[in-house]
Amino acid sequence: MKISEIRLTVVGIPRSTGFVSKHVIVELDTDEGLTGIGEMSDFSHLPHYAVDVFDLKHSLEDILLGKNPFDISLINKELTANFPEANFYYEKGNFIRNGVDAALHDLCAKALNISVADLIGGRIQEKIKVCFPIFRHRFMEEVEENLAVVRTRLAQGFDTYRLYVGKNLDADEAFLDGVKSEFGSKVTIKSLDFSHLLDWKSALQATKRLSKYEFQMVESPAVQNDFDGLHHFRIKADHPVSEHVWSFRQQYEMIRHDSVDIFNISPIFIGGITSARKAAAAAEVAGKGCLMGTTQELSIGTAAMAHLGSSLVNLNYTSDPTGPELYIADIVKNPVKYENGYLLVPGRDRPGLGMELDWNLIEQYRVKDLSWGQVSVHQLQDRTTQTK
Numbered sequence: 189m190k191i192s193e194i195r196l197t198v199v200g201i202p203r204s205t206g207f208v209s210k211h212v213i214v215e216l217d218t219d220e221g222l223t224g225i226g227e228m229s230d231f232s233h234l235p236h237y238a239v240d241v242f243d244l245k246h247s248l249e250d251i252l253l254g255k256n257p258f259d260i261s262l263i264n265k266e267l268t269a270n271f272p273e274a275n276f277y278y279e280k281g282n283f284i285r286n287g288v289d290a291a292l293h294d295l296c297a298k299a300l301n302i303s304v305a306d307l308i309g310g311r312i313q314e315k316i317k318v319c320f321p322i323f324r325h326r327f328m329e330e331v332e333e334n335l336a337v338v339r340t341r342l343a344q345g346f347d348t349y350r351l352y353v354g355k356n357l358d359a360d361e362a363f364l365d366g367v368k369s370e371f372g373s374k375v376t377i378k379s380l381d382f383s384h385l386l387d388w389k390s391a392l393q394a395t396k397r398l399s400k401y402e403f404q405m406v407e408s409p410a411v412q413n414d415f416d417g418l419h420h421f422r423i424k425a426d427h428p429v430s431e432h433v434w435s436f437r438q439q440y441e442m443i444r445h446d447s448v449d450i451f452n453i454s455p456i457f458i459g460g461i462t463s464a465r466k467a468a469a470a471a472e473v474a475g476k477g478c479l480m481g482t483t484q485e486l487s488i489g490t491a492a493m494a495h496l497g498s499s500l501v502n503l504n505y506t507s508d509p510t511g512p513e514l515y516i517a518d519i520v521k522n523p524v525k526y527e528n529g530y531l532l533v534p535g536r537d538r539p540g541l542g543m544e545l546d547w548n549l550i551e552q553y554r555v556k557d558l559s560w561g562q563v564s565v566h567q568l569q570d571r572t573t574q575t576k
């Protein structure tokens with residue numbers, strides 16, 4: 189079997205907050221009539237420049253056309269040579285490799301008539317515990333809006349939340365106070381996520397201030413790649429520390445500096461299912477915990493994570509992917525499902541990722557490229573359309 193054609197389609201899909209995320213859908217055709225699909229999810233992150241999708245298609249054609257899709261390791265090696273790791277959380281090369289690697293997995297599993305989870309080691313869990321995101325407060329008036337989000341989502345079964353913090357601590361505190369008094373033990377706060385916005389000392393002070401409320405861990409409480417800072421924070425804080433993995437060098441440094449307790453691993457930020465499995469294995473070997481993060485994928489990207497999570501032996505903390513619940517629409521006929529705060533892994537009876545494209549929806553949300561339009565740094569950091 190040989191890859192014979194590549195198609196890249198860009199969609200721009202708003203979230204219920206109004207923020208629009210742009211994604212690239214990848215289709216890989218083969219000479220045997222099979223098509224694999226993948227997703228380069230959420231290009232709407234810093235850095236504030238756009239990948240030229242027309243040009244990208246040509247680069248990928250050079251790498252992929254004529255290759256046997258089962259040569260996943262070889263193809264990943266070539267992808268990494270062309271789109272190298274850059275030690276930045278939102279490095280777009282990782283998004284590109286991720287979309288291709290997902291499509292390869294979909295294609296190979298379809299060729300064998302098995303699911304992707306079965307291709308990569310089989311199923312340890314059929315559902316994955318997830319938390320719902322509460323985006324960062326900038327103003328006090330957002331506290332009530334976010335408590336209303338908890339009210340609505342709790343009724344749908346989401347009993348665990350992660351809170352982005354660090355821009356308005358009074359509002360962060362008011363939110364946590366509101367959650368405690370209104371929902372009590374019915375709601376769990378999984379993490380406070382500082383998103384690298386503060387240096388470790390400021391994050392430590394903020395964490396101490398918010399520690400009168402219960403939460404399970406603290407994420408990204410230092411600037412990016414400050415491995416010593418994360419270590420100092422970790423030694424001084426009572427809570428476990430989690431950090432995203434965005435390159436193998438960075439993961440190695442975090443292990444060497446004993447910077448974290450938990451690795452937040454997601455295919456989008458490390459460049460695919462293949463790399464995410466390596467990162468999870470490294471976490472296991474280093475004796476660290478593991479959870480699956482998110483960029484807020486659509487259903488194809490989320491299904492890829494569900495299959496990955498299903499096969500991981502060390503997924504020992506609540507994970508993050510809830511994208512399909514945040515966007516106002518999806519681009520597949522059969523979106524992934526959530527039940528009682530769990531992401532359900534598509535069944536063994538559905539070959540590949542178990543997703544089928546819906547071209548009516550794609551046409552509705554298709555945009556011509558990844559260009560940005562009007563958006564500010566704070567909107568990108570806080571995933572909001574709020575212009576104040």
Ligand SMILES: O=C(O)C(=O)C[C@@H](O)[C@H](O)C(=O)O
Pocket residue numbers: 230381383481482483484508571
């Ligand atoms: O844990 C994180 O960090 C995220 O979830 C990052 C978010 O910015 C996410 O990528 C989003 O687009 O909302």
Ligand SMILES: [Mg+2]
Pocket residue numbers: 381383407408432
């Ligand atoms: Mg995070």
Ligand SMILES: [Mg+2]
Pocket residue numbers: 230233482483484
């Ligand atoms: Mg994102």
